[in-house]
Amino acid sequence: MGQWPIILLVFGLIVIAIAVLAGSRKVMIGVVAGYLIGFVLMELFGATYYMSVGLMPDGSELLVPQHNGWRIWTLSYLSIILLSFLPIPPLQRQL
Numbered sequence: 564m565g566q567w568p569i570i571l572l573v574f575g576l577i578v579i580a581i582a583v584l585a586g587s588r589k590v591m592i593g594v595v596a597g598y599l600i601g602f603v604l605m606e607l608f609g610a611t612y613y614m615s616v617g618l619m620p621d622g623s624e625l626l627v628p629q630h631n632g633w634r635i636w637t638l639s640y641l642s643i644i645l646l647s648f649l650p651i652p653p654l655q656r657q658l
Contacts, residue, residue: 567633571598571640578644593647601640605632 575594582590609632617625 567636571601571637575640575644589651590644590647593644597640597643597647600643601636601638604639605636608632608635 575598578594579591582588582594609630611628611630613626614629615624616627619625
C-alpha cells in the first residue's frame with residue numbers, strides 16, 4: 564500500500580476544496596488535523612503480521628507480511644473528518 568498516503572492526501576485536498584467553497588473553516592482544520600493524527604496513530608499502533616497465502620512446492624507455508632497501519636490511519640482520518648462536520652454548540656455563560 565505504498566500509494567495509500569497519496570490517496571489519503573488527494574482525498575483530503577478534495578474535501579478541503581469543498582470546505583473552502585462552503586466556507587467551513589472547521590472542516591479544513593479537521594482534515595489537516597485528521598491526516599496528522601492518523602499518521603501518528605498508525606506509527607504508534609501499527610503492527611506487521613504474517614498472513615498465510617498457500618503452500619510452497621516443498622510443502623512449507625507461504626507467509627506474506629502485512630501491516631495494519633494503513634487501516635488505522637484511514638479509519639482515524641475519516642473519523643476525525645466526520646467529527647469536524649458535527650455542529651459545536653455555543654458556549655453559554657453560567658450566571
